[in-house]
Amino acid sequence: MQNKKKIDIIELAKILNLSKSTISRAFRNSSDINKHTRQRILDKAQELNYHPNIYASSLRKRKSKTIAIIIPELANNFFSKAVNGIENIARSNNFHSLIYFTDSQVKKEIEITKNLLNGRVEGVIISATGEGTEPLHIKSLQRNTPVVFFDRVYDEIIAPKVVTDDYESSFKATELLLKNGCKRTAFFVINKNISIGKQRMKGYLDALKANGCKHNDKLILNCCNHFQENYKMISKFLKKEKPDGIFASVERLATCTYSVCKDKNISIPADIKLICYSSIDIADLLAPSLSTVTQPAYDMGAKAAELLFKQINEQQISDEKVTLTSRIDERASSQ
Incomplete structure (x- = not known):
């Protein structure tokens, strides 16, 4: 049975009856060590x-000058803007950034964090995948790396x-549809078990209740990360x-809805009114223009980076939580 207790280089050297320098050369792939050894x-x-x-x-001497950014995807406008905010702060601190994508899969998130255990970065900024798993991999990473x-x-x-007011914004977005005459308001979500899914659905449900509308489970659609599957659903x-x-909790569900409505001759907003979370720059150019809950993506990334460098410099874990305010941009799709 394998021993999973964490050991250091001194213990490993004793077990193998080798010197610490030999162990170090092995991991550096030095040419002066026997390949069998x-x-x-x-x-x-x-x-x-x-x-x-x-x-x-090099980390003790502050020469690594690298942080890792772990995100579900980059194609999403929100994440591309957030990364821009992170990188600008990193550059101002003379740091480089390594960007990793999890494809919204917790297995990949675990693999990435394991690869970062060797100290190749001085800090990590992450937008979690979640999926209801116990984040032991993050706790392991935190032992040596600020997160x-x-x-x-x-x-x-x-x-x-660093988060946004997901509950309040979702409440306002749902209420906007209700005040514009909607009687059967649906909620589209990809993962209602992750933090943002929970808060956005709660805002939706509470807005229905506050406006005298009965909750109907059939009007909550659980979607996925694949366009063709979402299109069918x-x-x-x-x-x-x-x-x-x-009310679409993420941008891709709104754009997929546009495609379905176009193909099925369903009119937006005459037949269905629509609002979604989105940081897309061309929302006002869509036909019809798309109503959005617009998060301050760049500012979120920049603030996350500021908090990371604060941890790096002070060398202690913080539990500070910063909540930024999203903006409701009402356009033709919800009117």
Whole structure:
């Protein structure tokens, strides 16, 4: 049975009856070490769950100058703007950024954080994948690396977090549809178990209640990250449930709804009114122009970076939470 207890280089050297310098050369892939010895070291390190911090000396001297940014995707306008905010702050601190994509898969998030355990970066900014898993991989990373969350967070992790007023904005977005005459307002969500999914759905439900509308589970559509699958689900949903209003919790569900409505000759906003979370720059150029809950994506990224460098410089974990305000931009799609 493999021993999963975390060990250091001194213990590994004793177990293998080798010097620390030999262990270090093996992980640096130095040419002056026998390949069989190197493989023996690597195999034993894997067996004992040893992760070498090959950048430790440079980190102590502040020479790594690199942070990691972990996000679900970059194609989303929100994340591209947030990364821009992060990188501007990083550059002002003479740091470089490594960007990693999880494709909204927690398995990839775990793999990425494991690869960062060797200390190649001085800090990590992450928008979490979630999926209801216990974030032990983040806790492991935090032992040696400062971590800051933005937008999508693990509530149980003690770390700085930068979020927006998801509940309040979702309440206002839903209420906008109701005040514009919608009687069957639907909610489209990709993952209602992650932090933003929970808050946005709660805002939707509470707005219905506050305006005297009964909650109907059939009007909540759980979607996915794939366009073709969402297209099929939304097409079937519109035909069966016949909503007259839709609040989409993420941008891709709104754009997919546009495609379905165009193909099915459903008029927006005459037949269905629509509003969504989106940072798309051409929202006002769509036909019809798209009503949005617009998050301050750039500012969120910049603030997350500021909190990360504060941790790096002060060398202590913070639990500071910053909540920024989103903006409701009402356009033709919800009128």
